[in-house]
Amino acid sequence: MDDEGLQAFIDEANELLQQMEHILLDAENAQGNTELLNALFRTMHTIKGSAGLFALDGIVKFTHEVENVLDLLRNGSIQLDEALVSVMLRCRDYVQSMVDAMSNEKIIPSDDDRATLLADLQLYQVKKTPATPMTQVPELEAALVLQVKTNTSWLIYLGFSPDLLRHGLDLASFFRFLARQGRIERVLPLIDTLLNVSDFDPEQNYLQFAVRFEGDSTTAALHDVFEFVREDSLILITPLAEARDFLQQQTEQISREIWEKINAAWVELGLAPLESEKIAAVVSPVVAHLALETSTLVGGAKKVKTEKAGEATFLRVEAEKLDSLINLVGELVISGAAGNLLASQNGAMALQEWSLSMSNLIEQIRAGVLSMRMAQVGEVFQRFPRVVRDVAKELGKDIHLEVTGAETELDKSMIEKLSDPLMHIVRNAMDHGIESKEARIKAGKPIHGTVYLNAYHESGSVMIEVSDDGAGLRRDKILAKAVERGLVSADAQLSEQEIYSLIFEPGFSTAEQITNLSGRGVGMDVVKKSIDALRGHVMVDSDVGIGTVLRIRLPLTLAIIDGFLVRSSNATYVVPLESVIECIELPDELKMDGSLDHLNLRGELLPLLRLSNFLDLESSGQEVSRANVVVLRANERKVGLVVDALLGEFQTVIKPLGTLFQHLKAIGGSTILGNGQVALILDVSELVQHVTLRDAELFSFNHELATRSVVHSHLAI
Incomplete structure (x- = not known):
C-alpha cells in the first residue's frame, strides 16, 4: 500500500471527522439547514469512498451504515434530536479509532462498541417513514438512484481532469474500486489527446477511458467510485439499455467533439450505432462555443494549468x-x-x-x-465544544461554550503542548466554577452557564483567557485551606494574586468531595508546570458571584526571541525584551548601601534584586562608575534588576541547557554572542517570584517579632 497516499487519507479523514463533530455539536442550527445536513452526509460519504480506494473494508462497511442513517436525515425521514446527535458522535469516535489504528498498532477498536453502534443505527433505519412514491421524488434524485438491483450492463465514460496526477490520485485505484462493484468487461483507453500533445508534461494526465461494466449495482453506487474527481472531470454512467437516450440528453451539456468521441467509444463497447447522417442533427449547434472550454476540461492542457496554478496555495512540509x-x-x-x-x-x-x-x-x-x-490556536480550541458538551452532561449542568480569537497565531510546537493545560482549566471551570441549575436560579442568573475561550496578541505575547460566569473564587476559603495544609502561616498577609496563586500548589484542592473530574488536587499544578515549560505566566482574577478569569501569557515562539543584554561583574546575561519596561540609573544612596532593597520609582515602591548578589558572582575587581536598574514585569508585578552595565538589544537564539542544569530555576536557557561567548538567559518569572517571597517573609509578622526580640536582647546586654 502506498504509505504516502495512506497518510493523505488519514489526514483527510481527521479533518472530515473534525468537521462532522462541529456540525453535530451545533445541531440546533443544523436541524433546519439543508446545506449543513448535506455537509454532514458528505463527511461519511467521502471517508467511505477514500477508504474503498485503499481496500479498507472495515471502515467502508461501518461508514456505509452511518451514511444510510445520515441519508435518511438529510431526506427528512428522521430528525436530528439529542439522541441521534449522541449516537452520531459515538460513531464519529469509532471511525476516528479505526483511522488512528492505521498509524498506531496499539489502538484496537472495540468489537463490542461496533456491534452496539450498528444496532443503534439499525433502529433508526427501521423507524424511518414510508418511502415517498417515485412520482414525488425530485427529478435529479430519480435520475441517479436506481434502487432495483439487477445484473446490468453499464457503459461508463471517464474524462479525467488533466490535474488528476498533480492531486496525488492514482488512475488504477479507481478501477480497483470499480471492480469491487462487479466485473469490468473491457476498458478502452482514449489516447487522442496524448497523440496530439507537443510539449509533454509528466505530471499531467492525458488519458480518458470508456468502460463496459457488468454488475448488480446502482447509478449512485457507481458514481460514488469517482466521488473525488467528479467536480473537475467529466464522468458519464448509464445502463447499456438506456445508453442511446442518455447520450442524446448530453448534447446540451458537452461539445460536439467530445460527444462524437464518447459515441464512437461506446459503439465499440456494444452501443447500437447511430446513422452518421443523423449525428449532425442530434448535436445542438447552440453549444458549439463550449467546445474549447470542454476540451480543455478533458484534455486541453494550457488553460487549466494556468487557472489551477493559483489554487495551490498550501505545501505540505515535514x-x-x-x-x-x-x-x-x-x-x-x-x-x-x-x-x-x-x-x-x-x-x-x-x-x-x-x-x-x-x-x-x-x-x-x-x-x-x-x-x-505559526498556526492558529483554533487548532486547540476546536476540541473543546465536544469536551464541554460531554462534561456538562456528566455534571448535569447546562453549559455553553463561546470561542473568540481562534485565528490568533502561535508557534505550532506550543499549540500542541497547550491542549492538556487548557483541558484541566476548562474542566475545572465547569466543575468548580459553574454552579448547578438550582444555584444559578437562586442567584438570579441564567439557567445555563457559559465558559469563554479567548486569544489575542498583546505586547509581543499571546494572551489566552479561560473565563466563566460562575460563583468565582473565595479567597477566605483558599487561604484557610492553605493554612490548614501548612502552605502559609496563619498570620501571613498575602495579596489577592498571592492567594489565587495557591491553587497551583501540588495537591491543593478546596473541593468538598472527590469526583471523576476533580477533588484530588491534581490538575492545576500540572497547568502551572506546563505553562512554565513554555516560558509563560498564569494569572487569575475572580469576583465572588460573578466569575473567574484565568489568563495565560505566552511568548510567540520558543526558538528565537528579542533579548536585552546586561552585564553584572564579568558575566553577560540576556533578559527577554518583552519583560523590560524601562531602564534607570541606580541612585547614589542605594549604590552606597547595598542592604537597601527598595526604590521609590515615581511614588511606587519598587523591590530591587541585585543580580551579582543573587547569583553569588565574584567581583570584577573594577569599580563600577554607574549602576543601572532594569525594571522588569511578570505576572503584573514589577522588580528592579540591578546590573553593572546595559549592552542593548540582541536577537537571542535560545539554546536549551542540559539535564545537569534543570534545577536552576532562575535560568531559562543560554545563547551564543557574536564574540563566541555563552550568555545565560534569565527567567524573569522566577526572579519576580523570588523577590515576592523574599518581601513576604521580610514584612511578615513573625519576622517583625524576631527582629524585636533581637533588639531587646541587645538592649538587655
Missing part, C-alpha cells in the same frame, strides 16, 4: 525539515551578530553599512521563517 531550517536561521543570527561586532571594531564605514544591510536581511528571513511555524 516538521523536521522546518525545525532544521529554523536551527540554521538561528545560526545565521549568531553569525550576523559576529559580523556586526567585527564591523564595529574595524571602524570602516563601508563594512558597517554592509553589516547593517545584512542585519536587516537576516531580520526579514528570521521573521519569515518563524511565521512558517
Whole structure:
C-alpha cells in the first residue's frame, strides 16, 4: 500500500471527522439547514469512498451504515434530536479509532462498541417513514438512484481532469474500486489527446477511458467510485439499455467533439450505432462555443494549468525539515551578530553599512521563517465544544461554550503542548466554577452557564483567557485551606494574586468531595508546570458571584526571541525584551548601601534584586562608575534588576541547557554572542517570584517579632 497516499487519507479523514463533530455539536442550527445536513452526509460519504480506494473494508462497511442513517436525515425521514446527535458522535469516535489504528498498532477498536453502534443505527433505519412514491421524488434524485438491483450492463465514460496526477490520485485505484462493484468487461483507453500533445508534461494526465461494466449495482453506487474527481472531470454512467437516450440528453451539456468521441467509444463497447447522417442533427449547434472550454476540461492542457496554478496555495512540509531550517536561521543570527561586532571594531564605514544591510536581511528571513511555524490556536480550541458538551452532561449542568480569537497565531510546537493545560482549566471551570441549575436560579442568573475561550496578541505575547460566569473564587476559603495544609502561616498577609496563586500548589484542592473530574488536587499544578515549560505566566482574577478569569501569557515562539543584554561583574546575561519596561540609573544612596532593597520609582515602591548578589558572582575587581536598574514585569508585578552595565538589544537564539542544569530555576536557557561567548538567559518569572517571597517573609509578622526580640536582647546586654 502506498504509505504516502495512506497518510493523505488519514489526514483527510481527521479533518472530515473534525468537521462532522462541529456540525453535530451545533445541531440546533443544523436541524433546519439543508446545506449543513448535506455537509454532514458528505463527511461519511467521502471517508467511505477514500477508504474503498485503499481496500479498507472495515471502515467502508461501518461508514456505509452511518451514511444510510445520515441519508435518511438529510431526506427528512428522521430528525436530528439529542439522541441521534449522541449516537452520531459515538460513531464519529469509532471511525476516528479505526483511522488512528492505521498509524498506531496499539489502538484496537472495540468489537463490542461496533456491534452496539450498528444496532443503534439499525433502529433508526427501521423507524424511518414510508418511502415517498417515485412520482414525488425530485427529478435529479430519480435520475441517479436506481434502487432495483439487477445484473446490468453499464457503459461508463471517464474524462479525467488533466490535474488528476498533480492531486496525488492514482488512475488504477479507481478501477480497483470499480471492480469491487462487479466485473469490468473491457476498458478502452482514449489516447487522442496524448497523440496530439507537443510539449509533454509528466505530471499531467492525458488519458480518458470508456468502460463496459457488468454488475448488480446502482447509478449512485457507481458514481460514488469517482466521488473525488467528479467536480473537475467529466464522468458519464448509464445502463447499456438506456445508453442511446442518455447520450442524446448530453448534447446540451458537452461539445460536439467530445460527444462524437464518447459515441464512437461506446459503439465499440456494444452501443447500437447511430446513422452518421443523423449525428449532425442530434448535436445542438447552440453549444458549439463550449467546445474549447470542454476540451480543455478533458484534455486541453494550457488553460487549466494556468487557472489551477493559483489554487495551490498550501505545501505540505515535514516538521523536521522546518525545525532544521529554523536551527540554521538561528545560526545565521549568531553569525550576523559576529559580523556586526567585527564591523564595529574595524571602524570602516563601508563594512558597517554592509553589516547593517545584512542585519536587516537576516531580520526579514528570521521573521519569515518563524511565521512558517505559526498556526492558529483554533487548532486547540476546536476540541473543546465536544469536551464541554460531554462534561456538562456528566455534571448535569447546562453549559455553553463561546470561542473568540481562534485565528490568533502561535508557534505550532506550543499549540500542541497547550491542549492538556487548557483541558484541566476548562474542566475545572465547569466543575468548580459553574454552579448547578438550582444555584444559578437562586442567584438570579441564567439557567445555563457559559465558559469563554479567548486569544489575542498583546505586547509581543499571546494572551489566552479561560473565563466563566460562575460563583468565582473565595479567597477566605483558599487561604484557610492553605493554612490548614501548612502552605502559609496563619498570620501571613498575602495579596489577592498571592492567594489565587495557591491553587497551583501540588495537591491543593478546596473541593468538598472527590469526583471523576476533580477533588484530588491534581490538575492545576500540572497547568502551572506546563505553562512554565513554555516560558509563560498564569494569572487569575475572580469576583465572588460573578466569575473567574484565568489568563495565560505566552511568548510567540520558543526558538528565537528579542533579548536585552546586561552585564553584572564579568558575566553577560540576556533578559527577554518583552519583560523590560524601562531602564534607570541606580541612585547614589542605594549604590552606597547595598542592604537597601527598595526604590521609590515615581511614588511606587519598587523591590530591587541585585543580580551579582543573587547569583553569588565574584567581583570584577573594577569599580563600577554607574549602576543601572532594569525594571522588569511578570505576572503584573514589577522588580528592579540591578546590573553593572546595559549592552542593548540582541536577537537571542535560545539554546536549551542540559539535564545537569534543570534545577536552576532562575535560568531559562543560554545563547551564543557574536564574540563566541555563552550568555545565560534569565527567567524573569522566577526572579519576580523570588523577590515576592523574599518581601513576604521580610514584612511578615513573625519576622517583625524576631527582629524585636533581637533588639531587646541587645538592649538587655
